[in-house]
Amino acid sequence: MKKIIKHTPKLDGENGWLATAPDANKLFSEPLKGNHQFDVVIIGAGFTGISTALRLAENNPSLKIALIDALQIGQGTSGRNAGFLSDIPHHLDANLYSKKEIEQSISLSAFALNKLKAYKDHYQIPHWDDAGKYLSAREGENVALLKKFIKALEYSGIEYEWLSGNPLQKRLGTPYYRASVYTKGAALVNPATLIRGLIAALPESVTLFENSPVSAIDYQQPLHKVHFVGGSINAEKVILTTNAYLSAFGIAGNKTLPIFTYASLTAPLSSDQISQYFQDISAWGTTPAHHAGTTVRLTSDHRIFIRNSFDYLPTLQADAAKREKAWKIHRQSFLARFPFLVNNEFQYTWGGMISLTRNQAPQFATPYKNVYLISGCNGSGVIKGFYLGYYLADYLSKIESENLRFILKTANPNWLPKGPIRQIVTSYRIPRDTKAARGDV
Numbered sequence: 001m002k003k004i005i006k007h008t009p010k011l012d013g014e015n016g017w018l019a020t021a022p023d024a025n026k027l028f029s030e031p032l033k034g035n036h037q038f039d040v041v042i043i044g045a046g047f048t049g050i051s052t053a054l055r056l057a058e059n060n061p062s063l064k065i066a067l068i069d070a071l072q073i074g075q076g077t078s079g080r081n082a083g084f085l086s087d088i089p090h091h092l093d094a095n096l097y098s099k100k101e102i103e104q105s106i107s108l109s110a111f112a113l114n115k116l117k118a119y120k121d122h123y124q125i126p127h128w129d130d131a132g133k134y135l136s137a138r139e140g141e142n143v144a145l146l147k148k149f150i151k152a153l154e155y156s157g158i159e160y161e162w163l164s165g166n167p168l169q170k171r172l173g174t175p176y177y178r179a180s181v182y183t184k185g186a187a188l189v190n191p192a193t194l195i196r197g198l199i200a201a202l203p204e205s206v207t208l209f210e211n212s213p214v215s216a217i218d219y220q221q222p223l224h225k226v227h228f229v230g231g232s233i234n235a236e237k238v239i240l241t242t243n244a245y246l247s248a249f250g251i252a253g254n255k256t257l258p259i260f261t262y263a264s265l266t267a268p269l270s271s272d273q274i275s276q277y278f279q280d281i282s283a284w285g286t287t288p289a290h291h292a293g294t295t296v297r298l299t300s301d302h303r304i305f306i307r308n309s310f311d312y313l314p315t316l317q318a319d320a321a322k323r324e325k326a327w328k329i330h331r332q333s334f335l336a337r338f339p340f341l342v343n344n345e346f347q348y349t350w351g352g353m354i355s356l357t358r359n360q361a362p363q364f365a366t367p368y369k370n371v372y373l374i375s376g377c378n379g380s381g382v383i384k385g386f387y388l389g390y391y392l393a394d395y396l397s398k399i400e401s402e403n404l405r406f407i408l409k410t411a412n413p414n415w416l417p418k419g420p421i422r423q424i425v426t427s428y429r430i431p432r433d434t435k436a437a438r439g440d441v
């Protein structure tokens with residue numbers, strides 16, 4: 001059965017993280033040309049695909065593995081996100097999950113964060129801050145969400161600080177938020193620097209092909225055939241770690257929803273601005289208590305990062321008009337929090353896709369014989385993708401563990417509508433949720 005890939009990834013604006021990463025223009029590989037044979041082909045060299053490749057090669061050093069990406073490493077969503085490596089899952093809710101499930105999710109997140117930290121230390125990957133993270137609310141209704149989060153933290157014995165008023169303002173340099181919950185375990189990174197830094201860890205048995213969009217796949221036995229313009233790969237096993245692009249592959253589209261969100265990054269603040277407004281304030285990052293709110297960071301090189309706005313775009317591409325609209329909202333969110341920075345412009349604005357599921361469970365599936373997929377990052381897939389990739393490799397290598405059993409049991413998203421119904425639902429839900437977040441946008 002041949003499936004044509006309907007949409008391949010595009011740049012969607014100027015990614016500020018990649019532009020400010022070391023050796024941003026360096027290519028790690030040639031594009032794929034000619035016909036090749038590998039044991040395994042992994043499509044998607046983001047955090048999930050790289051983690052899968054690293055662990056699979058560790059488990060089976062003699063396997064010949066091809067790792068493919070349509071873009072240059074760091075140009076994809078793994079290099080475009082807000083850079084929160086959170087040790088605590090976003091969606092902790094003591095009312096929805098059992099104590100055991102919450103503890104297992106936290107332990108998986110900690111496992112992935114520690115692995116990434118070990119790679120960062122070993123390969124001396126810069127732009128990593130062990131800054132912890134805030135979850136913040138301005139609106140009274142959203143403060144109630146902070147309280148729900150605290151309940152889950154207390155349930156699991158996780159330390160936190162509740163901050164409001166002057167102490168909070170002193171930590172962030174803005175009086176904007178009514179309250180925040182600070183947890184100390186998360187890291188804040190330049191995600192493009194990190195994903196590019198991980199390439200050094202790939203062993204020789206893994207061959208990377210950047211700038212190589214897959215145009216079609218023949219799912220067939222005994223070898224699947226993956227097509228490119230000017231080339232192909234025959235492989236026994238195909239792994240799809242394309243996250244939100246999964247829908248372009250024409251499989252499993254009724255479980256995940258690709259949604260665009262957008263980010264902007266300023267130039268570094270001046271030394272006068274730092275001493276006047278951010279004296280003794282180190283890098284920080286906050287996610288919003290309301291899911292439709294704004295993520296904000298002050299980076300260690302004193303740039304301000306803003307992320308918000310959502311679009312459902314079935315073409316999997318955001319045009320300039322969409323980015324312009326997001327930029328305007330970013331500007332409002334920025335000025336609301338930092339009115340004293342009125343003369344600071346954004347240097348970069350870009351979009352990227354997240355893969356949502358209805359019940360926030362990721363997808364970890366085998367749609368055809370010897371074809372495996374991971375999707376459904378739900379906006380926090382750096383850590384989640386990293387551990388799912390690791391355990392997918394264990395699954396293929398028949399290495400059992402409690403963590404793998406937990407993933408197999410829980411990574412099961414609910415059904416979502418497709419086609420025009422999906423369009424109607426999203427065109428109603430996105431504005432409704434944004435309105436409900438109010439001042440937290």
Ligand SMILES: Cc1cc2nc3c(=O)[nH]c(=O)nc-3n(C[C@H](O)[C@H](O)[C@H](O)COP(=O)(O)OP(=O)(O)OC[C@H]3O[C@@H](n4cnc5c(N)ncnc54)[C@H](O)[C@@H]3O)c2cc1C
Nearest residue numbers: 044046047048070076078081082084214352377380381382
């Ligand atoms: C603006 C923004 C902010 C975010 N903030 C955070 C955050 O702070 N923390 C967090 O954990 N998560 C965050 N996320 C989500 C996070 O970026 C994703 O969960 C993460 O990138 C998922 O990694 P992945 O490897 O599964 O998928 P991706 O990073 O999307 O990688 C998939 C790769 O597949 C490639 N691909 C797709 N189609 C093809 C094809 N036809 N041929 C070849 N290659 C193909 C793509 O080019 C891409 O590089 C954010 C996302 C966005 C957009």
